Amino acid sequence: MPKRGYHHGNLRQALVDASLTLIEERGPTGFTLSEAAKTAGVTPAAVYRHFEGREDLIAEAALQGYEIFTELMQHAYDTGGPSDLSRFGATGHAYLAFARKFPGHYIAMFESGISVNRTPDLANASAQARAVLERSATELAQHIPADRRPPAAMFSAHIWAMSHGVVELFSRGQPGRQSPYPPEDLLESGIGIYLRGLGLIPQDK
Amino acid sequence: MPKRGYHHGNLRQALVDASLTLIEERGPTGFTLSEAAKTAGVTPAAVYRHFEGREDLIAEAALQGYEIFTELMQHAYDTGGPSDLSRFGATGHAYLAFARKFPGHYIAMFESGISVNRTPDLANASAQARAVLERSATELAQHIPADRRPPAAMFSAHIWAMSHGVVELFSRGQPGRQSPYPPEDLLESGIGIYLRGLGLIPQDK
DNA sequence: TGTACATCAGTGAACGCGCGTTCACTGATGTAC
DNA sequence: TGTACATCAGTGAACGCGCGTTCACTGATGTAC
Numbered sequence: 001m002p003k004r005g006y007h008h009g010n011l012r013q014a015l016v017d018a019s020l021t022l023i024e025e026r027g028p029t030g031f032t033l034s035e036a037a038k039t040a041g042v043t044p045a046a047v048y049r050h051f052e053g054r055e056d057l058i059a060e061a062a063l064q065g066y067e068i069f070t071e072l073m074q075h076a077y078d079t080g081g082p083s084d085l086s087r088f089g090a091t092g093h094a095y096l097a098f099a100r101k102f103p104g105h106y107i108a109m110f111e112s113g114i115s116v117n118r119t120p121d122l123a124n125a126s127a128q129a130r131a132v133l134e135r136s137a138t139e140l141a142q143h144i145p146a147d148r149r150p151p152a153a154m155f156s157a158h159i160w161a162m163s164h165g166v167v168e169l170f171s172r173g174q175p176g177r178q179s180p181y182p183p184e185d186l187l188e189s190g191i192g193i194y195l196r197g198l199g200l201i202p203q204d205k
Numbered sequence: 206m207p208k209r210g211y212h213h214g215n216l217r218q219a220l221v222d223a224s225l226t227l228i229e230e231r232g233p234t235g236f237t238l239s240e241a242a243k244t245a246g247v248t249p250a251a252v253y254r255h256f257e258g259r260e261d262l263i264a265e266a267a268l269q270g271y272e273i274f275t276e277l278m279q280h281a282y283d284t285g286g287p288s289d290l291s292r293f294g295a296t297g298h299a300y301l302a303f304a305r306k307f308p309g310h311y312i313a314m315f316e317s318g319i320s321v322n323r324t325p326d327l328a329n330a331s332a333q334a335r336a337v338l339e340r341s342a343t344e345l346a347q348h349i350p351a352d353r354r355p356p357a358a359m360f361s362a363h364i365w366a367m368s369h370g371v372v373e374l375f376s377r378g379q380p381g382r383q384s385p386y387p388p389e390d391l392l393e394s395g396i397g398i399y400l401r402g403l404g405l406i407p408q409d410k
Numbered sequence: 411t412g413t414a415c416a417t418c419a420g421t422g423a424a425c426g427c428g429c430g431t432t433c434a435c436t437g438a439t440g441t442a443c
Numbered sequence: 444t445g446t447a448c449a450t451c452a453g454t455g456a457a458c459g460c461g462c463g464t465t466c467a468c469t470g471a472t473g474t475a476c
Contacts, residue, residue, distance in 0.1 A: 007419055007471060027318055029234050033463060044463075046420055054463065110373075111316075113232055150394065153385040157375065158367070158395040164374055165366030168315075180358045189355065190363040190399070197402030212438060212452055238430060249430075251453055259430065 012050040014040040019061050020104030028112040033057060058112050059122060065105030066125035072098050073132040085200060088140045089191075091133060092163065096187055099167040110164070133160060144198055155198075162190050217255040219245040224266050225309030233317040238262060263317050264327060270310030271330035277303050278337040290405060293345045294396075296338060297368065301392055304372040315369070338365060349403055360403075367395050 008014065018039035022031045033054040037044040051057045073094045080090025099106045108114075109126075116126045137156035141149050166187045170179035179186060195201045213219065223244035227236045238259040242249040256262045278299045285295025304311045313319075314331075321331045342361035346354050371392045375384035384391060400406045 011419080029318060032461080034461070043421055045422080045465080048464075049419055113234060150398070154391065154394060157385065157391055158398070161370030161374055161391070161395065162363070162367045163370070165368070165370030168373060169366055169369055170362065180362060186359065186362055186366070189359060190366065193355070193363070193402035194395070194399050195402065197398035197400065199408065203404065203408075216452080237428080239428070248454055250432080250455080253431075254452055 008040075008042060008046075011040065011042060011046065015042075015047060015050060015057060016061050016064060019057055020102075020108070022104075023058075023061070023107050023112070024104035028058075028107055031058070055114060055118075058108055059114050059118050061105065061108040062112065062114055063119075063122050063125055065102060065109045066122070066129050068102060068105060069098050069109070070125065070129045070132055073129065077132060077136050084136075084140045084143065085195075088136050091136045092159065092187065092191055093184075095133075095163045096167065096171070096184060099171060103172075106167070130156075130160075140200065141198075143200055148199070150198070158194065159191065162194070163187060166190070213245075213247060213251075216245065216247060216251065220247075220252060220255060220262060221266050221269060224262055225307075225313070227309075228263075228266070228312050228317070229309035233263075233312055236263070260319060260323075263313055264319050264323050266310065266313040267317065267319055268327050268330055270307060270314045271327070271334050273307060273310060274303050274314070275330065275334045275337055278334065282337060282341050289341075289345045289348065290400075293341050296341045297364065297392065297396055298389075300338075300368045301372065301376070301389060304376060308377075311372070335361075335365075345405065346403075348405055353404070355403070363399065364396065367399070368392060371395070 015036055019031060019036045022036055022039065033047055034044045036057065037047050047053075047057065051060065073091050076090040076094035077087050080087035114122075117123050134152055134156045137159065138152040141152055141155055144150075166183050170181075170186055171183040192201065196203060220241055224236060224241045227241055227244065238252055239249045241262065242252050252258075252262065256265065278296050281295040281299035282292050285292035319327075322328050339357055339361045342364065343357040346357055346360055349355075371388050375386075375391055376388040397406065401408060
């Protein structure tokens with residue numbers, strides 16, 4: 001990082017990045033505006049040139065998280081061919097990969113307690129992320145006979161719930177509550193069994 | 206509650222209860238020792254007659270949570286007959302019922318950030334809760350041919366993950382991220398599909 | 411190219427606040443005789 | 444039954460701290476002429 005003078009140049013993003021690092025290290029509780037400012041090498045008051053306050057700063061981090069999330073899942077979906085099933089699987093992997101690679105974002109999005117309806121932008125970004133997963137689920141569900149096909153929203157809610165559960169319970173490094181299996185395996189096998197239950201994977205592997 | 210004099214009589218538990226109410230209302234972040242004391246009608250300093258400090262108070266709430274949790278799941282297991290399958294289902298229902306009826310405890314246990322290894326008591330209580338679910342899963346898994354049977358720990362981790370995911374994403378009243386379905390239905394259908402994938406429920410219901 | 415000036419992005423001091431924690435204390439309770 | 448005393452469970456004042464936020468300010472940058 002080049003030495004800076006009185007003006008920072010890109011303080012807004014530097015503050016978001018600092019916040020993400022702090023959230024990642026100390027959890028949503030441990031994060032403070034003052035410390036984020038200090039980490040970015042700036043006075044707390046400077047934050048107010050770019051954000052309305054503490055909440056607004058976290059919200060921006062979450063927003064960026066949703067954007068990255070959507071992008072990753074979309075990319076996985078696009079390149080996950082050839083089949084609907086393989087695309088769906090790629091999307092699931094992308095979910096876990098995101099939680100792994102962007103823990104600060106993930107926490108800001110799902111554990112910081114900020115409402116997704118805080119701003120239209122945020123609500124929109126969140127809806128888009130959901131939409132990617134749901135589209136993938138919808139297409140996959142076409143392979144199930146219509147009379148036994150669960151609604152796409154339910155299907156994707158199941159997947160989301162299991163993914164989130166694996167991340168929260170087994171992927172985070174909480175001391176003492178470690179996974180008996182790598183989270184990737186846990187999620188992969190869990191979703192595999194689930195898909196088998198829908199008849200999307202042959203019964204005896 | 207009877208009017209009290211200088212001595213409270215049952216302050217320790219009153220503090221735990223006050224904490225649980227606060228946690229429930231404001232989340233793990235919103236909880237403060239001072240306010241818990243005030244809610245219990247007592248000076249903050251009085252807390253130190255019964256707990257080592259703030260963390261210790263939360264840990265006690267979590268501990269009691271694990272005990273209730275274990276008890277409820279155990280009871281569901283015991284009375285959930287006649288089959289291993291029905292017992293397993295009852296245990297799953299008990300999970301969600303617990304999260305519903307004791308949200309303060311649930312948050313203290315899983316979202317407050319206190320480590321389960323904080324004290325041997327707490328670690329033990331947590332292990333016992335896990336054990337109930339795992340036992341139920343193990344017995345149910347006996348109905349799967351051995352060569353296709355997943356390890357019990359994995360099986361129960363899947364169930365736990367989906368349950369926790371449903372609670373976190375769809376059961377909590379976070380404004381704007383509401384469930385498209387009642388959480389009970391979501392969990393029931395999700396686990397149903399999962400069990401079908403293991404061949405524990407006939408394929409076409 | 412040089413100067414005047416508006417705009418912008420930061421500083422630094424100050425604020426009020428509620429937090430967790432400590433301490434010497436005191437009122438209430440229980441027990442010994 | 445009454446008194447002395449030890450023990451216990453609270454009070455209330457005080458602390459240092461870091462927080463989020465505000466304000467008047469000033470240094471740096473960009474633009475007009």
